[in-house]
Amino acid sequence: MATYLEFIQQNEERDGVRFSWNVWPSSRLEATRMVVPLACLFTPLKERPDLPPVQYEPVLCSRPTCKACNVDVPALIELFPSFQFPPAYGGISEVNQPAELMPQFSTIEYMIQRGAQSPLIFLYVVDTCLEEDDLQALKESLQMSLSLLPPDALVGLITFGRMVQVHELSCEGISKSYVFRGTKDLTAKQIQDMLGLTKPAMPMQQARPAQPQEHPFVSSRFLQPVHKIDMNLTDLLGELQRDPWPVTQGKRPLRSTGVALSIAVGLLEGTFPNTGARIMLFTGGPPTQGPGMVVGDELKIPIRSWHDIEKDNARFMKKATKHYEMLANRTAANGHCIDIYACALDQTGLLEMKCCANLTGGYMVMGDSFNTSLFKQTFQRIFTKDFNGDFRMAFGATLDVKTSRELKIAGAIGPCVSLNVKGPCVSENELGVGGTSQWKICGLDLTSTLGIYFEVVNQHNAPIPQGGRGAIQFVTHYQHSSTQRRIRVTTIARNWADAQTQLRHIEAAFDQEAAAVLMARLGVFRAESEEGPDVLRWLDRQLIRLCQKFGQYNKEDPASFRLSDSFSLYPQFMFHLRRSPFLQVFNNSPDESSYYRHHFARQDLTQSLIMIQPILYSYSFHGPPEPVLLDSSSILADRILLMDTFFQIVIYLGETIAQWRKAGYQDMPEYENFKHLLQAPLDDAQEILQARFPMPRYINTEHGGSQARFLLSKVNPSQTHNNLYAWGQETGAPILTDDVSLQVFMDHLKKLAVSSAC
């Protein structure tokens, strides 16, 4: 390994792991002084085309308290001195070495043959209070999706509006559904009783033979294999009507999302607990009645805004949130996940419902209408397959983290819930979801990433011998989309270093990108429960402390302040993070905030960085496309800009370019190069669009266009109406904002870092 950069990259490629520190401070005290905690971003299902699954089961350390999987044995033996080879390894020879004993297999995937395989389950929960064309589009998408599902997957359909209907799919000649009032919350037991899922366990009934035979039938009345009811369901979807109950003027339609979800959860809970299942909620508006209602049906009362929430004016929010949290927890407990596809111009209550997706690892997709390519393609993309022809999704995973004894686990942030497994390696200090060494991730895809935080517990006075290594093992049990149970084991070892003597090493091994994302996750996590300004202050303080610790400066001399290469970008990330919608709620609805945060908490490092600091490419006649600073000075008249914020792809034509295009030069053969120039960003955008999930909002605008605001709000406002004339030159575009620019931010940072006051 030549540089740390390469090392980091290689590690990420191989194990899906990015640590904030790649050389670990060897004592607790030093570790806390490092400001940025020892943590990693872990992508459990990191796509590994080269990794052949091993067909046997993992071998465990024989010590009952350990149970680490014996991957990367050489390292392990070193790290876990007590590791005992199970007897099975008696006949190991150099020639016939099992994979775990080869060092390059720090990640191994086992396939487990035991246990009944149960098919995947997709339960559609569809809102029928939609506009006609929206519903039509949604119906088509759903019908299309049937052809994408594995033939043996089970599908179910629940529709809701004023009432909730659970459709029975196996009936011939008549379509059957169970109907529930949309205003009444029901317990899982009630739901199952009402759906006839419980066996009629009435003692009074005399022996009724042949009952057991019936059971499998009962449970699958609502969930049928796609191949069996393909036609039926297609017809059924085709016949879906808008909610027939009249909606009077000035009212919202009555939408029973809360009950519908509750029933979906209850249905799966009763029939297929602990089996991979997706509840896919398609909704076109806020829940307006029953448990989980977010807003009343009076149109004149608007749905809550951040302002209302701050003023404690959102009367339904707490109750609704509680309802959905309860559902989410139950769902997670059963190993199912909930996707939310919310398409509406106004808010749909994602704020309240977010936990359903967040806690269960489900997707959250927000769009303006089901009749947009954004939704259609996003939805389609869920069912894309990997090179093996498998879906890029997995279910019901548990992530078990084991550490060598100098480390403890502080917590995790990501689409997971705690399994509350206390153990010796669990820290008392919680960062994120803590207090456990195991988490459940009910739904994950190949990029789902958790931030996992550790604590060094080694005492200063008990130094680790030179060259000692610390080890962490991630064991992920999950249900592969092929319905196989699999276990993926990743074992990581890093060197310890004494921070006093070897600070250089540690500094050099700092992964500022990972650190930025990890810190951002912490910040966003806090923002969910704390006031925005507090979080910002906390972030600032951390940044200042980091600068104080690792900057080189003379006291009280801001001008002397320097940061080494491995830290140089970090402050800039923090600057953009502060401005990001993850922490700033201004100009965002609560739903949007929830949506952004949801994705931030599950995407891998690359995507997360894009979210924090969007990428800006410039296309011009001056040279090949190049990335440029995310700065207002980059907005020039003769350029085409392509900005990727993860959620949006913006193509912005500079003033001149726009005029040219207006004049139609691109159509003239002699200006073919202009045509190419115009085409280039489009092609690149397409490429991004193809790969991204969820589909970003695609914006094609030009200088002066209303949509240009997406670009203008993101760039560093180096030029504003305040300083424009002072600068006096005509480069870039002034931004009408009072926000501080990066320059001002950095100046302040330096000043504070070098100040001895804090």
Place this chain on the structure above:
Amino acid sequence: MNVNQSIPPVPPFGQPQPVYPGYHQSSYSGQSGSTAPAIPYGAYNGPVPGYQQTPPQGISRAPPSSGAPPASTAQAACGQVAYGQFGQGDVQNGPSSAVQMQRLPGSQPFGSTLAPVGSQPAVLQPYGPPPTSAQVTAQLAGMQISSAVVPAPPSSGLGYGPPTSLASASGSFPNSGLYGSYPQGQASPVSQAQGHPGIQTPQRSAPSQASSFTPPASGGPRLPSMTGPLLPGQGFGGPSVSQPNHVSSPPPQALPPGTQMTGPLGPPPPMHSLQQPGYQPQQNGSFGSARGPQPNYGSPYPAAPTFGSQPGPPQPLPPKRLDPDAIPSPIQVIEDDRNNRGTEPFVTGVRGQVPPLVTTNFLVKDQGNASPRYIRCTSYNIPCTSDMAKQAQVPLAAVIKPLATLPPDEASPYVVDHGESGPLRCNRCKAYMCPFMQFIEGGRRFQCCFCSCINDVPPQYFQHLDHTGKRVDAYDRPELSLGSYEFLATVDYCKVREGKWLLSFPSPFFFPSPPAFIFMIDVSYNAIRTGLVRLLCEELKSLLDFLPREGGAEESAIRVGFVTYNKVLHFYNVKSSLAQPQMMVVSDVADMFVPLLDGFLVNVNESRAVITSLLDQIPEMFADTRETETVFVPVIQAGMEALKAAECAGKLFLFHTSLPIAEAPGKLKNRDDRKLINTDKEKTLFQPQTGAYQTLAKECVAQGCCIDLFLFPNQYVDVATLSVVPQLTGGSVYKYACFQVENDQERFLSDLRRDVQKVVGFDAVMRVRTSTGIRAVDFFGAFYMSNTTDVELAGLDGDKTVTVEFKHDDRLNEESGALLQCALLYTSCAGQRRLRIHNLALNCCTQLADLYRNCETDTLINYMAKFAYRGVLNSPVKAVRDTLITQCAQILACYRKNCASPSSAGQLILPECMKLLPVYLNCVLKSDVLQPGAEVTTDDRAYVRQLVTSMDVAETNVFFYPRLLPLTKSPIESTTEPTAVRASEERLSNGDIYLLENGLNLFLWVGASVQQGVVQSLFSVSSFSQITSGLSVLPVLDNPLSKKVRGLIDSLRAQRSRYMKLIVVKQEDKLEMLFKHFLVEDKSLSGGASYVDFLCHMHKEIRQLLS
């Protein structure tokens, strides 16, 4: 279409609106044609020929019976076990001995007064003439009764214990002439002569003669012969005389009775004697004048005297038994009324006219008062003061059937449209314009006939008066010249207008939308297993084409919906645009709601394909169901909510099989407990288990949601509770215990067709206004009342009756009489809001005699039965029965005291109009509700109780006193209905076949010695023994007898609102017990008194009151 035919040209006004009439008869009830003939009773005593034939049976029986004399002391002769026990044994026992014995007594009289006896049958007629109209004095001397007891010995000999038997025996005598039974015993010769397989010639001969009515001759000779047999008989008959409960006054001495008898008899006897010879008994019927009854009385007397006189002779004890033929006979009364009043149309123009009996077929011409088909009163002459009313104790009540179906030759009420201004009403009491309103001041004002308020006539309604003070246009306006008519209601009647109208209208709609029918089908295991669901679905497919429609409308405006349920509910979306029906299951029965709006209630024609598909699939879908539990309240709730959501009134047809034990509101438990009978807690059996049902019913009424309930129970279903909602919403309950498709299909389908097709008014409110002085105070029927004046009916059909009781609150005026106006606001089946008005003027009297002269016993019984049946909800049954008896006694005592000419206290004198009161009342007292037999289930009692609550007079009449029709007595060619015989076992002859109907049940009783030919032609089997007992269908055979009998059965069914299932009962078969239950003049197994006994008891009560 029948519809068209229904328009008779009678009235002068515009065209009558055909509206309701013909409808139902159309298509469905294939019997439409047959209905017409049903009525033709004609006056016929047809029996003549019959007699002679009948006797033979007796003969045939005798031998066998005698052979097997199971009866204890009874003579073997009694032969028929059954009979024997009943004490009537005499009849047949008769074979020789018994009968004769009894006869003797009778016969002796012959000698003297004889004429009567022998003649009795005949007698009836002769008397006819003499008729002293007003008061026939029926005398049952208590004495006699008692005396009867004395004589018991002979009877006892018979083994039939109770005196009754004796009585009957004696009764039978005379009857013999008329009825088969008699003759058997005695009439040997004759009978034989008539082709009976003469078996015991000797004995018979004598009797037969008697039957032949050559009284004198027979008298002489017979005696001896009679005696012969008698003696032995007596020997047997220990003196043991079990007296019926009622037999009261034992003291009587033979003599006194005799005397008493004579008193009254005095007049008649002569007549008898004179005429008898001339007339033949058979002719009675035809001759009988209006006063048929009197003759009867006469007869007994004669007998009595004879006894007295001849006690010495043969058998000293000649029973002083009350002669059954001597006591008022319902049959005779009915026949007489038929003959006297059935021919002329009943014109309603005159105030206070007593209409013909309900059993009489007559035509009504509306000339200002409502037809008796709409309103019948207990009395058409009301006492002026409450004191008088109290003294008489005669309930003042009207039985109102506002939407009664009229025969095709009477016009249905005209519909008057007053445009936007709406009907003209009195400003003060809100009575509607009617013929009794008095126009004054040249027509500018009118005085309300109810409250005397003077109102202005609106300009557009003004019309000049003629010299008599009548409006010139009186005959052009139905509301000025007719007793019944309809107004089109205006918008004001369509919405709630608090305080503005006296009627409050529960309907929340501005204009009501057309009503809806929702079919709610139980699909639990029981319903599927019995084949009910399949049958029903199949039937509905075609039945839906016959929903009621308005007038000439091409298709019905009524929308339909479907729900099936077990312990959850399944709603169906049958919207026409769907390729296949959609089923929506609602399991949340605790909190019912309607899961869909659009597509639940649909037009039949538009959604036909989907509906058919649905009905095809329902039986399949649930074919394998194992669900046995059902719910009930949520089902109705669902239907009601559906109507509410659709903003219309309507009707739910609920097909239900079992006690709703599933966890849901209105869950019931089995609380059937026969031990409660005859305790103070017995009333709880009639009360609903929980209040949930009443609450629900209230909501239903508010919504105009009427429920018709079809029950198919295998066991106890708690009818008392389940019927609460139908009852309070004006619906009907049908019950088919142990339903099996093979056996009950026809009955159920027929009821269903009729029920679905019948014209219904929805969301109705009825108000009865009266002229100052009396006031409607109490109401009986199937409806709900939220205040004291408005009868709210979610639905009202042509069969439902409301009985209203009036009380005085002031003095009435003899001149102006008393007026009733019944106003019914309802929504027609096309969704039109209408007001139907019925007016009736009654006389007022200051003399009690006038009251008693204008009473109607049938109506009185209707009221009393309803009163009693409601009473059992709150009081012990015994108390209720006692109340009835006391009231009856008071009524009669008051008459005796105030109206009858002075006579001996031992004489029972009944008012002519009420002479049947005791017999009918006894029937009420013996009915299943008030005195249940061991085999009557709690459900049956509750069922009957609620049925009676909304019965009209004709229904209660036949229900309490069933009709017993001899089938083989009249010549086969005769096309008229045979004349009924009295409901007593002794009237049955074992060589005959009888039909018995009471509006709910239909029995075909086959005597044991019926001719083979008859058996063959009716049942297509070769002998009596091969007839299947319990058979419910007669084979269709192509011979006159079979055709006639089946025709008669069809016509009987057509007359009743419910299909009567036929049960063939063979004499001496197990089933006969069931049959005998309906022979109401006899003592019943459950302890009910025989007619004679009850009469005695009544007499005693009266005497006590008088003394």
